[in-house]
Amino acid sequence: MDTLGRRFEEVLIVNASKSSKVQVVPSSEYIFSVYQAGRRYIVCLERKICTCGRFQHDEIPCEHAITVLKHNNVTYMHPYCSDYYKPDALEKTYEVAMVPMPDKEDWTVLDYVLEKLSYHLGTEGWLDDQGIEERKTRMRR
Numbered sequence: 001m002d003t004l005g006r007r008f009e010e011v012l013i014v015n016a017s018k019s020s021k022v023q024v025v026p027s028s029e030y031i032f033s034v035y036q037a038g039r040r041y042i043v044c045l046e047r048k049i050c051t052c053g054r055f056q057h058d059e060i061p062c063e064h065a066i067t068v069l070k071h072n073n074v075t076y077m078h079p080y081c082s083d084y085y086k087p088d089a090l091e092k093t094y095e096v097a098m099v100p101m102p103d104k105e106d107w108t109v110l111d112y113v114l115e116k117l118s119y120h121l122g123t124e125g126w127l128d129d130q131g132i133e134e135r136k137t138r139m140r141r
């Protein structure tokens, strides 16, 4: 079973606590109207969206989505959360951030690269007019 990062478990708990005292009315298999404090929100579980905008924006169930999930007796909410929130993904993000910058000494490769590039381009005939003409001639044949 996969788990979510601790912070996002907490977000789920907070959203879940807000989800009481609301009414859920199903419109279809995946689409539900949620009535909360005189306002109506529409949640689509299939597309993971809510008219409050937070479900799709945060990619974690908002209080309305949680209400709907609870209404459907869904307690396992991880499929409705972005992979981004799972520890694996967080670690991967961290890994990338942890790649050390090369030493400044290693930055001065530009001349070498340019030299190498111009060598290849030169022999390919891209740089001089003659080479371009040759290529055009070859393409016409």
Ligand SMILES: [Zn+2]
Pocket: 041, 050, 051, 052, 053, 054, 055, 062, 063, 064, 065
């Ligand atoms: Zn919502």
